[in-house]
Amino acid sequence: MQVSWATDEGSPERGNEDFVASAPGAVVILDGCGLPLGTDLGCAHGTAWYSRSLGTRLLARLMDGVGPPGRPPVAQPVGPPEGAHQPGERPLVARLAGAISDVAASHRATCDLGRSSTPAATVVALRVRGDQVDYLVLADSSLLLHRTDGEIQHITGGGTFAAADPDVAEAAITGTVPLAELRHATLLTDGATRPVDSYRLMDWREMADIVVRQGPRALIDRTRETEHGDPQGTRWPRQKIHDDATLAHCTFAP
Numbered sequence: 001m002q003v004s005w006a007t008d009e010g011s012p013e014r015g016n017e018d019f020v021a022s023a024p025g026a027v028v029i030l031d032g033c034g035l036p037l038g039t040d041l042g043c044a045h046g047t048a049w050y051s052r053s054l055g056t057r058l059l060a061r062l063m064d065g066v067g068p069p070g071r072p073p074v075a076q077p078v079g080p081p082e083g084a085h086q087p088g089e090r091p092l093v094a095r096l097a098g099a100i101s102d103v104a105a106s107h108r109a110t111c112d113l114g115r116s117s118t119p120a121a122t123v124v125a126l127r128v129r130g131d132q133v134d135y136l137v138l139a140d141s142s143l144l145l146h147r148t149d150g151e152i153q154h155i156t157g158g159g160t161f162a163a164a165d166p167d168v169a170e171a172a173i174t175g176t177v178p179l180a181e182l183r184h185a186t187l188l189t190d191g192a193t194r195p196v197d198s199y200r201l202m203d204w205r206e207m208a209d210i211v212v213r214q215g216p217r218a219l220i221d222r223t224r225e226t227e228h229g230d231p232q233g234t235r236w237p238r239q240k241i242h243d244d245a246t247l248a249h250c251t252f253a254p
Helices: 047-065 093-107 166-171 204-214 216-228
Strands: 002-008 018-023 026-032 121-129 132-138 142-147 152-156 173-178 182-188 245-251
Touching: 002 018, 002 026, 002 216, 018 047, 018 245, 026 047, 026 182, 026 245, 047 093, 047 121, 093 121, 093 132, 093 166, 121 142, 121 182, 132 142, 132 152, 132 166, 132 182, 142 204, 152 204, 182 204, 204 216, 204 245, 216 245
Parallel strands: none
Antiparallel strands: 002 245, 018 026, 026 121, 121 132, 132 173, 142 152, 142 182, 182 245
């Protein structure tokens, strides 16, 4: 699996609260829950630290499950979206729950993790496990699966963010897809999906084509060009004129 990625901060005042990292056979992106500046998080470390800490711990746990092709596949689950797991058949949930617990333990003694404003993040993770590809999507970031039959499958989660409670991992959408059925996969924070879901300038297939043909940076540049043309949020009303935008693009060998 070859991985390329790009990220861009939405505001220099708060810095980039997204996180992206990859290792052989695994990749993660996280979107820190950016509350208004000045909000008391009850945490001395901040949202960017949380995203970075959770992302690195999750990536390390994902690496425990990667391996060479040929390992016997797990039983394939059924139900929408195609390849999605049923409860109890989701191999990445425990990895995420463990990573959330690790981060909580690392700053529970110094920070108030009981606050509703405690640092939180969305999560998208993908790993190659033998001849299977496992994925996980939590909250409103997205995953695009570019299938060999030409289908572009878009997966996004609900409103639950990873914070201090490991049980929220159960709210993630997970699935397993045969490696042979994928050409590419793209992981995106919601700042990077704005051209489709906020501005309606393209569909998911057009977005996928830009990333494949021109690379991740080209999509972010297209997003920023659109936003600079509407600096007051008149045409496209939005809470943040520019949001942190991050995406990772994976190419699978034939």
